[in-house]
Amino acid sequence: MNSLKSIYHSRLGANFFCFKLKYNHLETSSTCCHYSDTKQPSKEKPPHVPVMKHEVIENAGLNNQSIFLDMTFGAGGHTKSILDKYPGSIVYCLDRDPVAHRMACDLETVYPGRVVPLLGKFSELPALLKSHGTRQNYFDAVLFDFGCSSMQFDEGGRGFSLSKDGPLDMRMDGNRLPQNPTAADVLATADEHDLYKILKVYGEEKRAKKIARAVVEARYLFTPLQTTKELADLISCVLVNETRSDKLDRHAHVATKTFQALRIFVNNELNEINYGVLLAQRYLKIGGRLITICFHSLEDLIVKRHITGNMSDNSINVLPLQYVDNSRWHDEESIKEFTSSNWEPLHKHVLLPSDYEVERNPRSRSAKMRAAVRIS
Numbered sequence: 001m002n003s004l005k006s007i008y009h010s011r012l013g014a015n016f017f018c019f020k021l022k023y024n025h026l027e028t029s030s031t032c033c034h035y036s037d038t039k040q041p042s043k044e045k046p047p048h049v050p051v052m053k054h055e056v057i058e059n060a061g062l063n064n065q066s067i068f069l070d071m072t073f074g075a076g077g078h079t080k081s082i083l084d085k086y087p088g089s090i091v092y093c094l095d096r097d098p099v100a101h102r103m104a105c106d107l108e109t110v111y112p113g114r115v116v117p118l119l120g121k122f123s124e125l126p127a128l129l130k131s132h133g134t135r136q137n138y139f140d141a142v143l144f145d146f147g148c149s150s151m152q153f154d155e156g157g158r159g160f161s162l163s164k165d166g167p168l169d170m171r172m173d174g175n176r177l178p179q180n181p182t183a184a185d186v187l188a189t190a191d192e193h194d195l196y197k198i199l200k201v202y203g204e205e206k207r208a209k210k211i212a213r214a215v216v217e218a219r220y221l222f223t224p225l226q227t228t229k230e231l232a233d234l235i236s237c238v239l240v241n242e243t244r245s246d247k248l249d250r251h252a253h254v255a256t257k258t259f260q261a262l263r264i265f266v267n268n269e270l271n272e273i274n275y276g277v278l279l280a281q282r283y284l285k286i287g288g289r290l291i292t293i294c295f296h297s298l299e300d301l302i303v304k305r306h307i308t309g310n311m312s313d314n315s316i317n318v319l320p321l322q323y324v325d326n327s328r329w330h331d332e333e334s335i336k337e338f339t340s341s342n343w344e345p346l347h348k349h350v351l352l353p354s355d356y357e358v359e360r361n362p363r364s365r366s367a368k369m370r371a372a373v374r375i376s
C-alpha cells in the first residue's frame with residue numbers, strides 16, 4: 001500500500017509536468033502493463049494495421065545501409081515495411097509488451113541478421129543497448145508510434161477494452177514487472193483526490209470529480225471494481241444523461257476518457273514519452289531523423305515541446321512579462337536556453353493521415369505525425 005502511494009505521487013508529479021506543459025509556457029521541462037494468460041493474435045486477421053506507413057518511409061530518410069530503431073514494435077508493421085523496402089537495413093525492435101517481443105523474435109527468423117528484438121520500456125533502452133554494445137549517435141532514424149496496439153485493445157484479458165469484458169489490468173508490460181499496479185489496484189487504493197487528478201489530467205475528463213466520487217463510494221458500499229464491464233457500467237450509471245461522440249462523429253462510450261486516463265497512468269506513459277524523446281536524441285546520429293505518431297494532445301504536446309524548444313506555442317515576447325510579473329522575467333540568455341532545440345522540424349505543421357487511410361483504418365483518425373532532424 002505504501003509503495004502504491006509512492007507510485008501515485010511520483011506519477012502524479014508527471015500529471016503536474018503535463019499541466020505545466022499546457023498552462024505554463026515559461027516553465028522549463030523536467031526530465032521527466034499479465035501476459036502469461038494472453039493469447040497470441042490470430043493469424044487470419046492482421047493483428048495491427050500500421051498507421052501512416054508510407055509517410056514514415058518517406059520521412060525516415062533511410063537507405064540500404066541504414067540502422068533503424070523502432071521504439072514501439074507492436075505487431076511490426078512499420079518495421080516490416082522498412083525491412084522490405086531497404087534490403088540491407090537493420091532494425092532494432094523495442095517493445096515493453098512480451099507478446100509483441102515474441103513477435104519481434106519470430107520476425108528475426110524471417111529476416112536473419114537484420115532484426116534485433118529488445119524487450120523493455122523506453123526508459124530501459126540504455127541498459128538494453130549497452131548489453132548489445134550499441135553506442136550513442138548510432139541510429140539513422142528512430143520511430144515512436146505511441147499508445148496501445150490493436151492486439152492489446154482487442155484482447156479482453158489485457159483489460160484495455162471497453163467493449164470486451166476482462167480484468168482491469170491495463171499493464172502493457174503484462175506480468176513482466178509484477179510489482180507495478182494494475183488499473184484495478186489503482187481504483188481500489190488511490191484516494192478520491194488522486195483519482196480525480198488522474199481522470200482530469202490524463203483523461204481530460206470533465207466529470208472527473210463525479211466519477212472519482214462514484215469509484216470511492218462503490219469501493220466502500222459494494223466491492224472494489226475488478227472488471228472492465230463493472231467500471232464501464234458504473235460510469236454509465238453516473239453519467240446517465242450524457243452522450244458523447246468521437247472525432248468521426250460516431251457514438252463514444254462515456255467511459256472512454258476514464259479508460260484512457262487509467263491506461264496512461266498505469267503505464268506511466270507521459271514520463272516514458274518525455275524520456276524516450278530525450279533518448280532518441282542521444283542515440284540518433286547528428287542528421288538522423290526522429291518520427292513520432294501521436295494519438296492524443298497530451299502525447300503530442302510533449303513531442304512538440306522537445307522539437308520546437310521548450311516554449312510550446314507562441315514565440316515569447318519577453319518585455320510585457322517584465323511588467324506583468326517580475327518573477328516571470330527572464331534574461332536573454334535564459335530565454336535562448338529555453339527556446340533552443342536539438343531538432344529541426346521537417347514540416348511546419350503535423351502530418352495527418354489521408355481520408356483514404358482514415359476510411360480504411362478508423363483507428364488512424366486521430367494520428368498526428370511529426371518528423372525532425374537531429375541537429376545537435
Ligand SMILES: C[S@@+](CC[C@H](N)C(=O)[O-])C[C@H]1O[C@@H](n2cnc3c(N)ncnc32)[C@H](O)[C@@H]1O
Nearest residue numbers: 050072074075076077078095096121122145272
Ligand atoms: C501503436 S503500437 C505500435 C504498432 C506498430 N508500429 C505496428 O506497426 O505494429 C504501440 C506499441 O508500443 C508499445 N509501447 C508503448 N509504450 C512503450 C514504452 N514506453 N516502451 C516500450 N514500448 C512501448 C506498446 O506495447 C505497443 O505494442
